[in-house]
Each structure stands twice: as C-alpha cells, then as structure tokens.
Amino acid sequence: MKNILIALSVALNLLFCGFAMANTAEEPSSANELMWTQVKDGAQGVTTSKGQAHNQLINTYDMRVFQLRSDLLAPAIMAALFGMIIVFVLFIKVNGISKLHGGFSGKMVHRWSKFDVSIHWLGAIPCLLLILTGLTLLAGRFFFHPYLSEGLWAGLINAAKLVHDYMAIPFMFGWLLMTVLWAKNQMPKMYDIKWMLYVGGYINFGPFKGKHPDAGFANAGEKLWFWTFALFGLVICASGMLLLFPNVFEPSRTLSLIALVLHSVSAIIITAFSIVHIFMATVMSEGGMECMVSGYCDENWATQHHNLWFDEIKQNGTLTYKK
Amino acid sequence: MATMKFLCDTKRCIECNGCVTACKNENDSALEWGIQRRRVVTLKDGEPGEASISVACMHCTDAPCMAVCPTDCFYRTEDGIVLHNKDTCIGCGYCFYACPFGAPQFPQKSTFGGRGKMDKCTFCAGGPEEDHSEAERLKYGSNRIAEGKLPMCAELCATKSLLAGDAGVVSNIYRERVASRGSNKAIWG
Numbered sequence: 001m002k003n004i005l006i007a008l009s010v011a012l013n014l015l016f017c018g019f020a021m022a023n024t025a026e027e028p029s030s031a032n033e034l035m036w037t038q039v040k041d042g043a044q045g046v047t048t049s050k051g052q053a054h055n056q057l058i059n060t061y062d063m064r065v066f067q068l069r070s071d072l073l074a075p076a077i078m079a080a081l082f083g084m085i086i087v088f089v090l091f092i093k094v095n096g097i098s099k100l101h102g103g104f105s106g107k108m109v110h111r112w113s114k115f116d117v118s119i120h121w122l123g124a125i126p127c128l129l130l131i132l133t134g135l136t137l138l139a140g141r142f143f144f145h146p147y148l149s150e151g152l153w154a155g156l157i158n159a160a161k162l163v164h165d166y167m168a169i170p171f172m173f174g175w176l177l178m179t180v181l182w183a184k185n186q187m188p189k190m191y192d193i194k195w196m197l198y199v200g201g202y203i204n205f206g207p208f209k210g211k212h213p214d215a216g217f218a219n220a221g222e223k224l225w226f227w228t229f230a231l232f233g234l235v236i237c238a239s240g241m242l243l244l245f246p247n248v249f250e251p252s253r254t255l256s257l258i259a260l261v262l263h264s265v266s267a268i269i270i271t272a273f274s275i276v277h278i279f280m281a282t283v284m285s286e287g288g289m290e291c292m293v294s295g296y297c298d299e300n301w302a303t304q305h306h307n308l309w310f311d312e313i314k315q316n317g318t319l320t321y322k323k
Numbered sequence: 324m325a326t327m328k329f330l331c332d333t334k335r336c337i338e339c340n341g342c343v344t345a346c347k348n349e350n351d352s353a354l355e356w357g358i359q360r361r362r363v364v365t366l367k368d369g370e371p372g373e374a375s376i377s378v379a380c381m382h383c384t385d386a387p388c389m390a391v392c393p394t395d396c397f398y399r400t401e402d403g404i405v406l407h408n409k410d411t412c413i414g415c416g417y418c419f420y421a422c423p424f425g426a427p428q429f430p431q432k433s434t435f436g437g438r439g440k441m442d443k444c445t446f447c448a449g450g451p452e453e454d455h456s457e458a459e460r461l462k463y464g465s466n467r468i469a470e471g472k473l474p475m476c477a478e479l480c481a482t483k484s485l486l487a488g489d490a491g492v493v494s495n496i497y498r499e500r501v502a503s504r505g506s507n508k509a510i511w512g
Contacts (some may be wrong), residue, residue, distance in 0.1 A: 031372050045364040047365070054362045070390070
C-alpha cells in the first residue's frame with residue numbers, strides 16, 4: 001500500500017514537472033502567439049485615451065462588406081430607381097394605361113379620411129427625399145462623383161446627408177402610423193390569388209385583356225406593397241436609428257456595418273416598390289391619384305378597381321358621396 | 324516612391340505616452356478638444372506578459388475607410404499615406420465602423436448623434452490644401468513630410484519603439500533588432 005502511494009506521488013510529481021518544463025520551453029512562442037490571437041480577436045487593453053473604441057487594438061469583421069456595397073448594392077439602388085422608371089415607361093408605351101370604361105361619373109365616393117391622406121404624405125414626401133439622398137449616399141461616389149468637380153460634389157453630398165438625417169424623423173412617424181392604422185384593410189384574402197393571376201387586369205392584350213379580378217378595399221398588389229413597406233420599413237427604421245443615434249444606442253462597429261447593409265437592402269426594395277406605386281397611382285390607373293389628393297374616388301373607379309369594397313359599403317350604408 | 328508605415332516594437336514600448344503628447348502638440352492647431360490621433364494600449368496591464376503598443380492610423384494599402392466612405396474623400400499620396408479631405412467629409416462615421424484600428428475620431432457636433440468632420444493621423448503630412456498653408460494647418464495640423472521629416476510621434480519616441488518611414492527601411496531595422504535579441508519568436512509581447 002505504502003509503495004503504491006509513493007509510486008503515485010512520484011508519478012504525479014513527474015507529471016507536473018513535465019507540464020512545468022513544457023510550459024517554460026513553450027512560453028515565449030505560445031504566449032506571444034496567444035497574445036497576437038487575442039489581439040486579432042478584439043482583446044481590449046488599458047489606455048489613457050478617451051477616444052471611441054480606443055482601448056481595443058483590432059476590430060475584426062467580414063471585409064467583403066465593401067465589395068458588397070460597391071459591386072452589388074450601389075448598382076442595385078440605381079437599377080431600383082432609374083431602371084424601374086425605364087421599365088415602367090416602356091411597359092406603358094407597349095401596354096397603355098388602364099382607362100375607366102365608363103369615363104368619369106363625377107360622383108365622388110369617400111375612400112380615405114383627411115387624416116389618412118395626411119399620414120400618407122407625412123411618410124411619402126420624406127420617403128421620396130430619402131430615396132434621392134440615400135441613393136446619393138450609397139451610389140453617388142461611383143455614379144455622380146466622377147462627373148462633378150470636388151466642390152460641387154462636396155456640396156451635394158453634404159446636403160444629401162443633412163436632408164437624409166432630418167427627413168428620417170417624419171418618415172418614421174409616417175411609416176408607424178400607416179402600418180398600424182391601415183393593417184386591418186390589408187389582410188390577404190382568397191380572391192387576391194386570382195387578382196395576382198390576372199395581374200390585376202392591367203394587361204391590355206392577350207388572355208388578360210378586359211379582365212377585372214375582384215378586389216376589396218385594397219387589391220392584392222396594394223397589399224403586397226403594404227406588407228413589403230411594413231416589413232422593410234421596420235428594418236430601415238431600426239437600422240437607421242442605430243446609424244442616426246449612435247450616441248443613444250451605442251452600437252458596436254461591426255453591428256453598425258451590418259445595419260448599413262440591412263439599411264441599403266431595405267432601401268433598394270422600398271425604392272423599387274415606390275416607383276411601381278407612384279406609376280400605378282399617377283399614370284397607370286386613371287383616376288387613382290384623386291384618392292390621395294381629396295380622399296375621394298370616382299364611383300366608376302371604385303366599381304372597376306375595388307368592386308367588393310364598393311358593394312360592401314353600399315350594402316352596409318357607409319357609402320358617402322362628396323357634397 | 325516610398326511606402327510609409329508605422330511599426331511599434333512592443334518589446335521597447337514603455338507606455339510613456341510620449342508619442343501621444345508629441346502628436347497632440349505637433350498637430351494642436353487641427354485637434355478639437357477630446358480628439359487624440361494616437362494612443363498607447365497596454366495589454367495584460369500589471370500582469371506577467373504585459374505589453375504596450377502605440378496605435379494610430381496604419382495607412383493601410385487596402386484601406387477600409389477609403390472603401391466605405393460615401394463621399395470618396397480619402398486619397399492615397401504617392402508615399403502611400405492615406406489622407407482625407409475635410410471639406411468633403413460629412414461626418415457619417417462609416418470610416419470609424421470600417422477601420423479595424425479605431426483611427427478615425429469625431430468631435431461631437433450638430434443635431435442627433437451627429438458628428439463633426441472626421442480627424443485622424445495624417446502621418447504628419449497635412450491635407451489636400453497647399454503645403455504649409457494656413458488652411459492646411461487649421462484643418463490637418465503639421466506637414467512634416469513636405470519638409471522631408473518623419474512624423475513627430477516616431478521622431479520623439481524615447482526608446483525608439485515607434486518607427487515610422489519607408490516600409491522596407493522600417494522592417495529592416497526591426498529585423499535586425501529581432502535577430503540581435505536571439506529569438507525569432509520575440510515579436511509580440
């Protein structure tokens with residue numbers, strides 16, 4: 001028994017000696033390598049500087065974010081704005097617009113309250129300015145800067161940043177109010193599938209010609225736009241808050257870069273949809289723009305584009321005409 | 324032309340912050356309150372294996388700040404020094420997010436979390452304005468490179484830990500030091 005204990009203690013001693021010797025032999029290289037690895041992993045030290053992130057030597061992140069911005073996101077937002085405009089102009093040249101079959105009836109049906117119209121423009125006007133300034137901020141250096149003098153470019157980009165910062169605030173209120181107050185009219189219904197199959201009856205040739213699929217207060221296209229705007233609006237507002245108020249939220253540098261990418265992706269999607277939305281309201285659908293000017297729509301427009309809604313308000317007695 | 328680089332020998336850095344003071348003093352005209360272009364970071368402070376390193380802009384060859392800037396205000400001099408134009412800068416902070424070394428710093432200004440014009444180490448090479456003009460002095464600080472001198476931080480480093488100059492020359496000095504220390508492993512710490 002005693003022998004066994006002695007043997008055990010010797011063995012343990014040897015084991016520890018072995019570790020200790022290994023440690024002394026390996027110390028310089030392993031300690032150095034360990035420190036370098038820790039530095040690359042973002043190890044923090046002590047510094048007298050009060051500068052932001054100054055106690056950290058290296059912040060590591062995926063550097064492909066720059067290529068993503070310059071090679072993909074910047075051209076994509078140009079395509080989402082100018083590309084979509086070109087596509088839509090060509091489409092209207094070929095297809096023509098959606099005319100009211102019976103012409104204007106002159107009887108104006110109440111569709112939106114004054115408050116609804118105002119929250120629409122509270123979001124819409126800043127949105128347009130945000131798209132233009134945001135495009136300048138994301139893609140301007142590649143598409144505008146080469147053709148401008150340094151002074152002109154500096155003025156443009158400074159103005160873009162300023163407008164982008166200020167317009168963010170009313171846009172967020174507009175987005176929030178529209179999303180919350182209008183959601184009840186935007187719930188998907190079965191007849192929306194048929195609407196999609198007929199492309200809303202806006203195609204003026206082939207088997208689609210003259211078709212008018214059913215639609216309630218909002219048609220399937222409007223619902224798609226609404227939910228896209230609600231979702232990507234949320235992403236763009238949240239990421240924008242991180243970028244606009246770094247003093248409040250104190251996001252890490254890596255999180256800020258992620259926010260920047262999410263902000264750009266959402267902007268590209270919202271821009272493309274906005275162009276479609278603007279074209280539909282102003283050019284494509286005759287009589288459509290009136291809804292967001294006075295809040296009233298022509299009776300013929302209502303029966304042609306939102307037949308189920310018109311039938312419903314006629315039945316339950318909420319139908320009111322403009323006095 | 325040369326490719327200018329900084330190198331800090333952690334075996335020599337004694338955390339005296341002389342480089343920080345030298346930089347502050349040399350570029351005082353351009354530095355707003357609270358901004359410091361160079362700092363010394365000490366790892367494992369007070370523990371075995373403590374190491375200090377002086378950091379500022381590393382004047383990267385493939386600079387992330389340059390890649391991310393929405394205003395395209397960065398440029399590289401023929402000496403490989405990364406500089407920026409404060410007139411074009413909008414203070415968006417993207418370069419701060421992108422820089423792995425935390426070099427870009429901003430004075431707090433304007434509305435929201437708005438930042439002023441970005442400031443960072445210029446390798447004591449001024450800015451896009453005419454060399455030694457008043458505008459350059461007020462926006463970027465000194466321009467020692469135009470006088471044929473190296474950055475003040477490295478010139479005043481008491482232990483010659485912080486080296487500045489052409490990458491080839493700097494790395495040769497460092498290689499000789501490491502060789503004379505007798506261990507090729509004695510690089511960090």
